[in-house]
Amino acid sequence: MGLNDKAPPQIVGASPGLLGEGTPAFFTSKLDFLVNWARRNSLWPNPLGTACCGIEMMAAFASDYDLARFGMERMSFSPRQADVLVCAGRVTYKFAPVLRRIWDQMTQPKWCISMGACASTGGVFDVYSMVQGIDTIIPVDVYIPGCPPRPEALIYALMMVQEKIKQESLDQHAILRAEDPAAVAKPRADEEEIGDLSGPFGNSTEQNRVSGLERTDVISRPGDRLP
């Protein structure tokens, strides 16, 4: 009974062929297709839930939405074994070097999903302590809008990563996967690009939307600037 009752495949003698009698016993494919197929169906996500987006991410990994359908049943809590970094939630400047180090520790090939408004742009936290989009620190493949995005949105983003993997080719590997050791722990975006992020309300160093640095007679205390 069961599976073992089936006759074992004929290996010695006349081969029946893959699709029946008289068909070839092999098939041809591209190596790219095989490699990409294997990669996109065994993506191991490194969950980096720092805020409420993390809750939606947990829901996406739980049984209702069941990301295991897409080959992601193993959450990789070590960056060494992870393929895709899911940055879910806001990132502070204090946490920025940690995020950068996690990304540097991941092995190639690797992808990154920026989940939610805060991770993608800073969101409502346009303040002194918050990174205005993690793409100033690490390269991002897919951005998810929402505050927080629903699990369906995360699943859609992971499927977009899969689509992206589908289009990769091994001969582009040197270009797509090139890593510059000098770029480790440096801002990814250049200064102008980061400066533009603090719009549309003007330069952060000159404006204070709460009490107004110029218009109140606050006492200037140069000692505040610690060396």
Place this chain on the structure above:
Amino acid sequence: MADERSGFDAVVEGPKPSYQGELSPVQVQSPGEVHESVEALRDLFGEAVLRHDVVANGQHIVFVPPERNLEILTWLRDDPEQQYDLLRDVTAVDYGGGQPLQVVYQLFSFFHKNALCVKCELPLDDLEIESVVSLWKAANWLEREVYDLFGITFKNHPDLRRILMPPDYAEGHPLRKDFPLRGRFSRAEQTRRALSQDLDHYYFDAEIERGGEPQELPPVAKTGEEAPE
């Protein structure tokens, strides 16, 4: 609707000045209420009780001079009639407009089921006050937080350094009213400084090296070898 305001109106009108009044903007309710501890403080310390406010739901606030905070808080903790053995919180308030900063001690007595809020006003040019870690160990991290975010120095604190902001944070103390919302440096400079932080300052080795090199197993002693004595 003519009086309907949109979010952009505030942007067009520009920033508003901070509160400029004489006293801190606390709504004092029922000023006639008495608090046993405040009366006892008045009897014993007299002039040291600068002000007594009763605010929302009968919370009693007593203002004392900052140079006598340790003396008064020690008495509040040790006197058998008071016994404020729990320090719920140490924090500070900046009402802006050049007003003095207020250091707030939230006290509670388990024995008498009494709560009291003690405040000390510090002028902006002399932000120093005695630490109360010698009275309540709980004050250690709370005073570090007040130092980090308001720049108030606590004398005789065992370990006064930043706790929330990075240790090399150079933009000042963020919860002060004269601190710009987005910090003093440009975004690019903030990002550059953030990424040049030395993680070893505030993370354990084990936390950083979670994905590090695989560790080698300790050598296994061969069977038959004699163990060294």
